[in-house]
Amino acid sequence: MCGIVGYVGGREAREVLIDGLKRLEYRGYDSAGLALGSGEDLLIFKEVGKVVELERMLQEVPAGSHQGIGHTRWATHGGVSQVNAHPHKDGSGRFAVVHNGIIENYSELKDELEREGVIFLSQTDTEAIVHLVATSFSRTGDILETLVYLQKRLRGTFALALMWQDRPNSIYAIRRGSPLVLGSSEGEAFCASDIPAFLPYTRRVQYLEEGDIAEASPSGIKIWDEKGRPVERPVVTVDWDVTLTGKSGFSHYMLKEIYEQGAALRRSLKGRVVDGKTTVSRELGWNVEMVSKWKKIHIVACGSSYYSALAAERLLEKWTDLEIKVDIASEYRYRHIPCDTSTLAVFVSQSGETADTLAALRKAKAGGAHCLAITNVSSSTMAREVHSLLLLEAGPEIGVAATKSFTSQLAALFMVALQLGSMRGSLAPHEEERLVDELVRIPHKVELLLEKESEVREIARKYTGSKNMLFIGRGMSFPVAQEGALKLKEISYIHAEALAAGEMKHGPIALLEPEMPVLAVIPRDSLYEKTLSNMQEIKARNASLIAVCTEGDSLVPEQAGSVIEIPWTAEEFTPFLTVIPLQFLSFHIGSILGREIDQPRNLAKSVTVE
Numbered sequence: 001m002c003g004i005v006g007y008v009g010g011r012e013a014r015e016v017l018i019d020g021l022k023r024l025e026y027r028g029y030d031s032a033g034l035a036l037g038s039g040e041d042l043l044i045f046k047e048v049g050k051v052v053e054l055e056r057m058l059q060e061v062p063a064g065s066h067q068g069i070g071h072t073r074w075a076t077h078g079g080v081s082q083v084n085a086h087p088h089k090d091g092s093g094r095f096a097v098v099h100n101g102i103i104e105n106y107s108e109l110k111d112e113l114e115r116e117g118v119i120f121l122s123q124t125d126t127e128a129i130v131h132l133v134a135t136s137f138s139r140t141g142d143i144l145e146t147l148v149y150l151q152k153r154l155r156g157t158f159a160l161a162l163m164w165q166d167r168p169n170s171i172y173a174i175r176r177g178s179p180l181v182l183g184s185s186e187g188e189a190f191c192a193s194d195i196p197a198f199l200p201y202t203r204r205v206q207y208l209e210e211g212d213i214a215e216a217s218p219s220g221i222k223i224w225d226e227k228g229r230p231v232e233r234p235v236v237t238v239d240w241d242v243t244l245t246g247k248s249g250f251s252h253y254m255l256k257e258i259y260e261q262g263a264a265l266r267r268s269l270k271g272r273v274v275d276g277k278t279t280v281s282r283e284l285g286w287n288v289e290m291v292s293k294w295k296k297i298h299i300v301a302c303g304s305s306y307y308s309a310l311a312a313e314r315l316l317e318k319w320t321d322l323e324i325k326v327d328i329a330s331e332y333r334y335r336h337i338p339c340d341t342s343t344l345a346v347f348v349s350q351s352g353e354t355a356d357t358l359a360a361l362r363k364a365k366a367g368g369a370h371c372l373a374i375t376n377v378s379s380s381t382m383a384r385e386v387h388s389l390l391l392l393e394a395g396p397e398i399g400v401a402a403t404k405s406f407t408s409q410l411a412a413l414f415m416v417a418l419q420l421g422s423m424r425g426s427l428a429p430h431e432e433e434r435l436v437d438e439l440v441r442i443p444h445k446v447e448l449l450l451e452k453e454s455e456v457r458e459i460a461r462k463y464t465g466s467k468n469m470l471f472i473g474r475g476m477s478f479p480v481a482q483e484g485a486l487k488l489k490e491i492s493y494i495h496a497e498a499l500a501a502g503e504m505k506h507g508p509i510a511l512l513e514p515e516m517p518v519l520a521v522i523p524r525d526s527l528y529e530k531t532l533s534n535m536q537e538i539k540a541r542n543a544s545l546i547a548v549c550t551e552g553d554s555l556v557p558e559q560a561g562s563v564i565e566i567p568w569t570a571e572e573f574t575p576f577l578t579v580i581p582l583q584f585l586s587f588h589i590g591s592i593l594g595r596e597i598d599q600p601r602n603l604a605k606s607v608t609v610e
């Protein structure tokens with residue numbers, strides 16, 4: 001939630017910062033702001049709305065600043081307004097701060113500061129930070145001592161970038177709990193919530209550890225730990241291609257990312273399924289002795305990541321002898337669920353930063369579980385805190401709606417399930433071979449399905465006037481129905497609900513009428529006939545039916561007015577294919593309705609607050 005960026009060097013700071021903020025806009029987009037060094041005062045510019053509004057405002061401002069910090073906001077404390085937008089400055093205007101995260105003790109700090117005579121202008125928790133810096137600096141007269149004190153006083157999660165008027169060649173960065181990376185190249189330095197913000201300028205990156213304080217200047221980067229002791233953090237050269245973070249000619253990131261799924265899946269599977277065997281154990285650092293000790297698996301995630309986990313649950317039940325529990329992170333973290341050294345706890349998160357999933361991870365780790373993160377971001381907090389890590393290798397996902405990360409999560413989770421089955425001896429070698437042989441064919445089948453976009457667009461046109469839509473499925477198709485309903489809600493703002501098809505007659509069937517379309521996910525699998533009966537019941541009540549079924553099916557088209565066919569695949573792998581038409585459907589309904597596809601209202605890509 002919220003993106004921050006900082007720059008100091010020879011370039012025009014506001015250009016680098018605006019460009020960086022646009023690349024971070026997926027993190028929040030209700031208001032944006034910049035602080036620029038002018039040689040004398042710190043100049044602050046803020047605007048409600050997207051970064052382009054701020055850019056427009058800056059057209060009137062003369063160029064010539066080479067130091068600055070910027071912010072794109074997703075409101076937590078205080079409504080969406082110019083005064084609540086970041087940066088915030090202290091009363092004297094000597095310090096300016098941008099912040100991502102939440103300061104839990106901000107009311108306590110605010111009371112204390114107000115007693116000292118400080119006047120607050122905004123309703124944000126961030127403003128307490130900048131006043132605390134200023135009051136503490138007036139006592140210590142030393143910036144490092146001030147920032148160490150700040151670390152000590154702040155409770156909660158934060159990534160901060162700070163400017164001090166007296167140091168026109170430096171920006172300061174501090175992190176605890178929220179992501180912050182530093183970048184550097186000859187004569188310039190950057191800080192940002194995420195690497196794409198400065199990827200056009202440098203690939204040399206330093207990851208800050210918990211509690212780190214950094215001073216970035218054109219002559220280099222100095223880092224201290226939370227006690228103010230100098231520390232070294234390795235400089236890593238990332239191999240990300242800057243084109244991966246652009247739209248490559250597509251109208252939207254979401255559409256580009258839907259189309260990238262074949263390639264993303266190939267990368268996810270590469271070197272991990274070889275000659276009919278799964279080989280992820282090496283990467284995970286697992287051996288048979290270790291794996292044999294586990295009695296249960298907890299899989300914890302939010303949103304789309306939770307739905308991919310629900311699909312994996314069904315396969316883990318089938319391929320392993322372990323007790324499986326899948327939970328939503330915001331529930332799991334507060335439940336009294338026994339979790340100990342006999343537990344494998346798996347955390348699925350595209351960003352690796354989702355606050356609830358991270359809290360669940362810390363809880364499971366404290367309980368003694370072996371923790372595995374399945375994430376797309378190698379530098380994320382989850383990736384750094386777990387015992388084992390499996391990267392999605394999906395490439396950067398910028399659209400707020402999860403698409404390629406969902407299918408890559410399925411691949412990663414299914415490989416873990418296959419690996420556990422084979423290591424524990426609960427999955428016969430010939431069965432593993434059959435499954436792996438089909439799994440490696442999936443990227444190609446996904447690509448064949450992408451050719452159906454125009455067909456799905458025509459179907460989408462019929463449903464742009466709908467106020468509601470139901471999604472149904474059974475077995476492996478129920479999590480896909482859930483994912484399809486979530487996609488439609490977030491992209492088109494049409495209310496959608498997913499149901500296990502067998503649950504219809506226990507209540508929701510009362511909703512059926514001609515204006516209530518129902519989308520059935522019904523591939524040819526062991527539950528096909530059951531779902532077909534449910535479709536007949538729906539048709540008998542005059543609801544309009546759309547179906548996603550396997551090619552060559554002659555019975556489903558008799559029930560459904562609109563049909564989208566997928567290539568055949570083994571029952572276990574149908575979610576890879578059935579989800580694609582649902583992604584296209586929500587994209588096109590949203591697009592025809594003129595929605596903000598890549599940045600739907602009220603949402604942010606990384607939910608780093610509870």
Ligand code: M6R
Pocket residue numbers: 302303304305348349350351352353354357400401402403486487490605606607
């Ligand atoms: O980064 P994560 O996978 O932990 O994010 C979890 C959810 O916030 C995310 O999947 C969200 O539901 C997406 N907007 C769905 O499209």
